[in-house]
Amino acid sequence: AQSVTQPDIHITVSEGASLELRCNYSYGATPYLFWYVQSPGQGLQLLLKYFSGDTLVQGIKGFEAEFKRSQSSFNLRKPSVHWSDAAEYFCAVGSLGGATNKLIFGTGTLLAVQP
């Protein structure tokens, strides 16, 4: 079955500290992988995406993610967290093949940033 797992429901980091949010996927076809961010009561904003090529992808707001096929992972990282990064983060997977553009989302990781 296709699925996305974000094992950390809630993470708290200090401002200026590094951040890594975990994402593992199970997908039979070659995956597209995405990270989205959601501020409270808002829609989702795309941070970055991976389709092929370089397994380390850069996104907006200083975020990056690394695709590791052997581990079925696509972890999100940021070297120095800012207070404005406090939000909920969603990993999602889609398919290069098939008839639809559906995405499957993880359950999200809520990030809190301490001053």
Place this chain on the structure above:
Amino acid sequence: DGGITQSPKYLFRKEGQNVTLSCEQNLNHDAMYWYRQDPGQGLRLIYYSQIVNDFQKGDIAEGYSVSREKKESFPLTVTSAQKNPTAFYLCASSIDRTRMFFGPGTRLTVL
């Protein structure tokens, strides 16, 4: 500005009522989607439409209905058959597999 609009932002429904959530996009995207978001459950797909006059059930379609009469509009009706409709509803659109754009959401509360 191009984008997706959802209205209303907040919606209250009495038990037994049908309500319709609006979703409009001016991005000229063929595909549109409705997701439901509940705390701790991420986003679950309700319905999607890849082209005008065609739509498909997602993972949790029971108690919901949609129409796609125009490319730019994809309204969602939450019927009285939906037993637990209180949630945050997100509409999205895409032109291909590379990116999905989301609206700001509608929070539905059943009184």
